[in-house]
Amino acid sequence: MALILLEKSDAIATITLNRPEAMNALSHALRGELFAACQDISQDQNIRAVIVTGAGERAFTAGLDLKELGEQGLGAATDQNPARNPCRALESLNVPVIGAINGVAITGGFELALACDVRIASTNARFADTHARVGIIPGWGLSQKLSRFIGLSRACELSFTGQFLDAQTACDWGLVNHVYAPDDLMPKARALAADMASIDPEFLKAYKQLIFDGYDRNFKEAMALEKQTTDAWNANVTAEEVEQRRLAVIARGRALKD
Template structure:
């Protein structure tokens, strides 16, 4: 049985972490499989969006496979690797295609970080989130200590990380950790619908826009605004009036059909 199932739904690739008996814990081989396949899909022109989810109903991912780590600590190497062929979070963050997390159950520690690497997070009502780095004595290596305060505020982040307690899906949504919460049966349809809507935007433009948002988010506000101005001048200066008119007509047509 493959630890990572890959299914094509039109222009969308669905990656399913397939270790339900281990709550989809991230073994060394699974981490590398995610990294390699996300990198490959990012280069595949027939793929317009990627969805990452977990097999079964209990877990999106329970984080690093601590049982494996107990016998082979080299698994931590994939956490610290800068290579997009080894580090699943790095592969998702640098993927030129939008990556949607369909969070079907618990997302714990490394699983939490894997979800936060995605561009859009949709959670089922059974999803729960926890950071147990403190309880297992491992320092985050996939960005949780820096992303979480920026998303929910430093005080809430410290509460989550210092206690290791779970927060439920509704709280996660209220705190800005996920985009929306749906019933379990609606999770994949919602993710696929969103992926299809994203696929309507030209792929090259969507890639550039994703990079602009991510690059700007990593900068102080003033520098981020300057970055936007620089890229705006470069991109918009190459758009012809006829192209702009055709795109405007498409936007209007879409608006009338909704």
């Protein structure tokens, strides 16, 4: 049985973690298949957006397979190689990545959710950082990302207790953008991905890179990076192109209103 399902349709790739009987735990084999799927997507110029979700309704992913981890050692918890680190595999993609969080996202699974550019959730979704409970310091980014997304105090509460965060509270705190009924999650994810895929692909890749490269810098350096990137990009944009796109934006707005 394939541990990762990769489907492509209308410029959108959907990656499904496919170990529902094990709450989609991130075994060594699954992580290898996820990397292969990301490599496939990277080489496919037709793909403009990616959706990541879990099979079933119970779990997005429960994180690393702890039984396997106990047998093979803790190296997987800090390995930064994208071939074995699913967060780095997702972060290597230069197109938008939408996490459709269909169930629990626990510890390493929480980190995988944070590796997505945009997160939406079903009402079944719950998040938990249980690193403190199992005595393993996170190595896939949670200790640094979570506080940046929801604030230091809230991140400390979650990480120091291991308590679950429900989907609606996660939305209220800005961790996910929207919460939907389980049956609506994937249709909404596909609609969001299709909206992103309608943007010029080269522009979207450049814009994503600018946002994330800037996010890793202090504000002054990030503003300088924006100026440098803007000057280089906009020098190749003509007034006629801007006018055509302005008219297209107006037409799209009217269509959405109707």
